[in-house]
Amino acid sequence: MRFLVNLMLMLVVALAIGFGLSWYALDDGRLFGAAQIGPWTAWPRAGSPTPDPYTRAYLARSGMLQLGQGEGIQFVAATDSDGQPLNRACRYRIDGNTPTATFWTLVPTAADGSSIARPDGPPGFESGRIARASDGSVQLYISRSLAPLNWLEISGEGPFELVLTLYDSTMFTSANAGEASLPAINREAC
Amino acid sequence: MLRTGLYVLGGVLLGLAIHLVVILILPSFASNSVTARLRSLASLDKVSLIPPVPPGAPNPLRLDPELDYAVCRLDLRAGPGEVEGTLPLAFWSVGVYDMSGTAIYSTTNRDGIGQTLDLGIFDPGQTRLLAEQKIDVDAGLLIVEAKTDDVFVVVRLAPPQPAMKERYAAALSKLTCRNLKT
Numbered sequence: 001m002r003f004l005v006n007l008m009l010m011l012v013v014a015l016a017i018g019f020g021l022s023w024y025a026l027d028d029g030r031l032f033g034a035a036q037i038g039p040w041t042a043w044p045r046a047g048s049p050t051p052d053p054y055t056r057a058y059l060a061r062s063g064m065l066q067l068g069q070g071e072g073i074q075f076v077a078a079t080d081s082d083g084q085p086l087n088r089a090c091r092y093r094i095d096g097n098t099p100t101a102t103f104w105t106l107v108p109t110a111a112d113g114s115s116i117a118r119p120d121g122p123p124g125f126e127s128g129r130i131a132r133a134s135d136g137s138v139q140l141y142i143s144r145s146l147a148p149l150n151w152l153e154i155s156g157e158g159p160f161e162l163v164l165t166l167y168d169s170t171m172f173t174s175a176n177a178g179e180a181s182l183p184a185i186n187r188e189a190c
Numbered sequence: 191m192l193r194t195g196l197y198v199l200g201g202v203l204l205g206l207a208i209h210l211v212v213i214l215i216l217p218s219f220a221s222n223s224v225t226a227r228l229r230s231l232a233s234l235d236k237v238s239l240i241p242p243v244p245p246g247a248p249n250p251l252r253l254d255p256e257l258d259y260a261v262c263r264l265d266l267r268a269g270p271g272e273v274e275g276t277l278p279l280a281f282w283s284v285g286v287y288d289m290s291g292t293a294i295y296s297t298t299n300r301d302g303i304g305q306t307l308d309l310g311i312f313d314p315g316q317t318r319l320l321a322e323q324k325i326d327v328d329a330g331l332l333i334v335e336a337k338t339d340d341v342f343v344v345v346r347l348a349p350p351q352p353a354m355k356e357r358y359a360a361a362l363s364k365l366t367c368r369n370l371k372t
Contacts, residue, residue: 068296
């Protein structure tokens with residue numbers, strides 16, 4: 001009887017660790033190949049010709065058409081800078097500087113990748129079509145209700161993600177290994 | 191108690207083994223693989239536009255709604271592949287993917303290619319013939335070596351304004367994708 005109890009215990013521990021760790025590795029990924037800068041997460045080796053096994057598994061799970069390493073890099077944020085999940089009922093201010101890139105886009109999406117921007121409006125922000133401060137920093141607003149400056153109207157209810165894609169960026173290259181500045185996501189009102 | 195501890199330790203080690211197996215075999219069993227989706231969108235030796243994703247519709251490939259996309263499939267068994275054409279003066283990039291969905295090569299027009307895209311894709315045998323000058327190619331052809339014979343080429347083009355998206359997509363569709371005669 002004791003043998004069976006121990007055997008069951010071993011199997012429970014094995015399954016919990018085996019599948020739990022796999023889920024964590026592909027969901028959070030910080031310890032397994034993903035890079036996190038504030039609320040933003042990216043998989044720097046996703047566009048590499050030789051991705052590591054965790055990155056390969058992440059790509060297989062997501063089914064996304066990743067950018068090649070020479071094309072750019074994509075960051076995703078599901079929380080604000082305080083760690084609260086992004087919610088369409090709230091207004092968010094995204095401010096700060098973006099890393100060097102030819103251009104970038106910032107698109108709010110649902111978990112399935114669908115755009116949640118107002119259907120008859122722009123799908124997101126594009127770096128060439130926004131107003132900037134004199135120091136080059138950006139201040140963007142994302143909300144269902146009217147907001148000042150650069151405002152993107154979103155629709156619907158529930159959680160969402162922000163996808164920041166930097167095209168032709170030198171981030172994570174050896175020349176810019178120390179560069180790690182991305183805009184903050186501040187929740188203003190709900 | 192010691193025996194129970196040994197069983198727990200065994201469970202931890204078995205769990206780590208399960209974890210490694212899950213991570214390693216997941217790409218082989220993924221049902222929503224990028225290559226399956228590209229295969230349904232791409233034609234052999236023909237450039238196809240990837241339809242833009244309407245607002246609110248699922249976007250499994252996670253395409254950027256600001257960009258236009260074109261894809262073509264090449265079988266290098268029939269000869270080296272070539273994708274060429276002229277694109278509008280805007281940001282564009284090109285990525286070559288193998289059948290596992292790995293981006294084996296990518297570049298952008300900011301790397302100095304300007305408006306002209308002329309990309310040649312060679313398998314290892316063809317690369318060797320190229321080095322031995324047994325295959326003639328045009329000067330300026332950007333040469334990429336692919337380890338496998340089946341590849342996808344994806345071209346991304348960024349219109350400066352949303353109103354120009356259709357015109358830019360039309361320019362993208364005029365790219366040619368074919369096997370070179372050797």
